Amino acid sequence: MHKTRRFLIGGVIILAALAYLIYGGMREAIVYFVTPSELKGQETTSRDKFLRMGGMVVAGSLQKDLKNLTYRFQITDGAVSVPIYFHGVPPDLFSEGKGAVVEGRIGPDGVFVASTIMAKHAEEYSPPHAGKASPPRSFVPGQEGSRP
């Protein structure tokens, strides 16, 4: 009996440690999916959450500073648009008028500070274009008409 009890205590300790690890890890790393409309009015309660939000990059809203790699733009779901601030290099497919997904936190000023931007792939492959592709003259993510 003595041995069984010792194993039981050991088991409980291990389970408790595991539960603590899982709880702590989850609290840090859960990302909540929201839409711009859902975020509206919830800015203060959402401040301590890590968010993922998808929508369209509003045409004409993109202001970028290529030297310092900062990007400001708005994302909309058609009804509500949310201002986004991003520092870094956005993905290749990111541009105005296209779908994008941002991850980050909402700041006290209501600006969504994104730590990552993911572009939405329309489809993995598009049918081959006729003829050869002309060599690209420039490629800057987030710039319309930068592609061949």
Add this chain to the structure above:
Amino acid sequence: MTAVIGHWSIIVAFSLALWGMIAPILGSRDGRPWFFASTRAAILGQFFFVTLASSCLIYALVTTDFSIRYVVFNTTRATPVYYRVTGLWGALEGSLLLWEWLLIIFSGLVAWIYKERHRELMPWVLMILSIVSAFFLVVLAFVSDPFESIFPVPLDGRGLNPLLEDANMISHPPLLYTGFVGLTVPYAFAMAALIKGKLDEGWILTTRRWTITAWFFLTMGNLVGAWWSYHVLGWGGYWAWDPVENAAFMPWLPATAFLHSVQVQERRNMLKVWNLSLIIIAFALTIFGTFLTRSGILSSIHAFSNGPVGTVFLAFLAVVLLGSFGLLAYRADHLKGQPELDSVVSRESAFLLNNVVLVSALFTIFLGTIFPLISEATTGVKVSVGAPYFNSVTVPLFLLLVFLMGVGPMMAWRKASWDNLRRNFLWPAAAALLFGLILFIGWVRDFFPLLGFTLSVFVVATILFDTALAMRARRRIAGEGVLGALLTLARRNQRRYGGLIVHLGIVLITLGIAGSMSYSVERQATLSVGESLAVGRYRIQFEGLRGAQQPTHYRVEGVFRISSNGNESGTFSPALKFFPNQEAPVGRAVFRSTFTEDIYLILSGFSEVGQNRATLKVLIRPLLVWIWLGGVIIALGTIVAVWPVRRRVSAQES
């Protein structure tokens, strides 16, 4: 024509698999040995027809037979021949066929090798293998047919995803699939033993070698996948805790646990139910992994497509779990009467703890992977679980494992005496603590990396110390030299020394992960020609852009000259590749590895119009190369462990 032969080969193989399922049952009713013999024939027949089907698909891919839908979506006329062959596992249908092919190769090997041995079990082993094979064949024949035709026949194919056009992609999926499939063999033996109620140790010894082989392929498959991610995906990382990476990694955990706990069963006749459960879980996880990848229920960069395949796999998974654990419960009375642990300080309990940690890691990773599903189903809240969860949960568990790697193999069975502990651990522990102290004073102030480095030194020290003691003993007994003593030891106790070498490999991987996770430096900048960027001890100067037309794409390179501490160390040219049928370019990062750190350059964008600028991302990742070197050491250790050596005496194993 090729498509017809391929499709009908699958149908014929499926009928043979059905016969393989029924024959042992008829045989056991009827008592005629003919039925049992026909099970073996059914497996060998499946081997022939599945090989024929696979050859048909490879032939169609190589000859670009665009009447087959699969070929259209995975090759073009411009694709080089070897990438046409690897198109076999470029998409869902082909990779299922590859899986089935590997499965039936393994099954054929089992049927071939054990013609005379395990007479009682073999029909049932082959029956289980036939059931698994029948499942894959039914999927290939009716759910996702690789030989589906397309009309009108297009002039050219759409081509393989360009990310897959890489030499590592040739080896990564087959390695992983071989690992997955390899786990089917111990599962089949375990089920056969349960069916026959023959739970003695004979089959466990047999499965151990198969499990080591499967484990080896799983390990290599995961490492090559990590290497591919680092080498090709161009984000500077090697592991993202993507659901599909998790799916490939999860079976590794119970397989590793089994390789340790089966030694306890061999030695002490304990943990029978536990070991059977581990085998069942490991096999079920390979099916679960495919379900996760193919159902598209979790978004992932690896996911191929949606479709009914996911549901079919889920149904099969349910059958496997219910059937296996049902059988286990049914035979519960055969599994009773096991000895208990004698002492908490013993090798058994170290192995038991190792198992608890591995299963805990499995549980946490599993929970994190499926948590989005649970959350959406129960509360309707859509969430995802990020990499920080997996890191913060698994790092302490894996460090505990590293500690156990140092302790377990050196402890005595049953009850470790105080003398045993002092003799084996005093000096290694002292050395590790001293090393940790020096690190702490010198550079490393963060808890987990410091612990990781210290424990790594501890493990290496215990292994070296133990081997040195054994070598000294050999020298005294047989008067052998250093090398001779080492060879004798390894030959006499292959599994032990093979295992210790594998542990050394794991330690190197730990070092690589600890260094590259904790001390990475990342910098981004947009540079004009002639400008430079300082990162750590490196100075990176932008020299200009270069463009060139390649056979399949247009390539733009940024040329950067690197100097470290003022010494010239060459030019790096990270590139962006523009494929005509891809919306976005594919990046090609460039990196250089040294034993102390990697420098990794990514070209993120460029503008030529008027200004000639490039946007660059630089990563410095310390010790990363040790992850790959650790993989090489693991391969070496596995070879030592399973190398067939004829033994005169049945050597003692530990």
